[in-house]
Amino acid sequence: MRIRATVAALSGTLALSALAVPAAHAGDEPAAPKLSAAVADAADAGGAVAAPRAAAADATVTDVTVNGGKDVVIGTTAKKKFSLAITATDPVGIKVSSGFLWLGQDLEAPIALITPATEAEYNPTCERVDDTTSTCTVNITADPAQLVNDGAGVRWNAYAAVRNNNNELVKPAGLKSDIRLKRASRLTVNASPEPVKKGRTITVSGALTRANWDTKKYAGYTKQPVRLQFKKKGASAYTTLKTVTSDSKGNLKTTVKASVDGTFRYVFAGTPTTPAVTSAGDAVDVR
Structure with a gap:
């Protein structure tokens, strides 16, 4: 499977990126290969990119924070870049x-993957927290073309490659992130007729839609409660x-x-997805 080969490539690539050292010593260890090439090579060959072999470390991941703990809202076409921060600790300190x-x-x-x-x-x-702990941050990009509706409103797993200051590597794969991906929503309103005579009926219509990652289109969000609000002309609040x-x-x-x-609007409170x-x-002009 292509996605399995992609995972293998990413695992190896990120393990290699965790070999990073200051520029003065860059020649001491292999540089990380270009991600796109590593993924493509592994996918085309149906194989894996081997991760470097290293001794077992005492490093542990203590926190995985996505997008600063804020929800990530994604539509049907535009890619969304955000941060993945991995906090790890080891008695000898964390390199990367x-x-x-x-x-x-x-x-x-x-x-699905977000890489x-x-x-x-x-x-x-990377930022050093203390002698034993560091938080390292990478940018990852969610592509709607690779997302499915089941990925909304749930906690995604995190894979990490962590290298301590003794050059020992660990690669925990079953970590839980705090991410909440949400399917972008849209809401419209139309009050008619306009102008209208006082005492007559005003019809307020609209539509609530959201991104469907399975079809890559927006579709109606059904059976959802939506508040109709009104603000009198000259007032400050609805x-x-x-x-x-x-x-x-x-x-x-x-x-x-x-x-x-006055002015009418619709307000949707949102859901976990x-x-x-x-x-x-x-606005409506009443005469």
């Missing part, structure tokens, strides 16, 4: 750590009028009586 994210039950057959995308990104920047449930296609529709000039979103406002 690197890693990537994977989804599934088995690293040998992952459902460094360029040569510059798989080499981390007031919730009612809650409307999206239909089987994500559409919204309700009616209210025209009373004063989909972020909160607020529509633009639609």
Whole structure:
């Protein structure tokens, strides 16, 4: 399987990137190969990139933080770059750590991967916490073309390659990250007719949609509660009028009586898989 070969390549590449040393000593150890080439070679050959052999270390990963602990919202086309910070500790101190994210039950057959995308990104920047602990950060890139809906709202696994100051390497693969990938959402509103006579009925329609990573298109988010809000002309805040449930296609529709000039909007609170979103406002002139 191509994705299995990709994992093997990444594992080897990131283990090699964890060999990084200051420039004055760069010739003492092999440089990390270019990520794209390593992945392509392993995939085409159906083989693996071998990781360097090293003695067992006492290094342990104590924390994996993604995007500073904030949700990552992804649509259907644009790639999203964010950080993966690996905090590791060892009695002799940590030289460097690197890693990537994977989804599934088995690293040998992952459902999806989120990895460094360029040569510059798989080499981390590290900050020393104390004599035994360091936090190393790499940039990783989520590509909607490689995501599936099952990857939203769940904790992804993390793979790490950690090298201590004795040059010993460990590669824990079953770490849990704090990531929450969410499928980007959109919300619209339209109040009509406009203008409208006082006391007449105003129909407020709209649609709640979200990214479908399986089809790579936006689709209606069905059976979701959405608040209809109104702000009187000249007021500074909106007031919730009612809650409307999206239909089987994500559409919204309700009616209210025209009373004063003002602006309507819809507000969706969000779910574990989909972020909160607020529509633009639609002003109505009541005569």
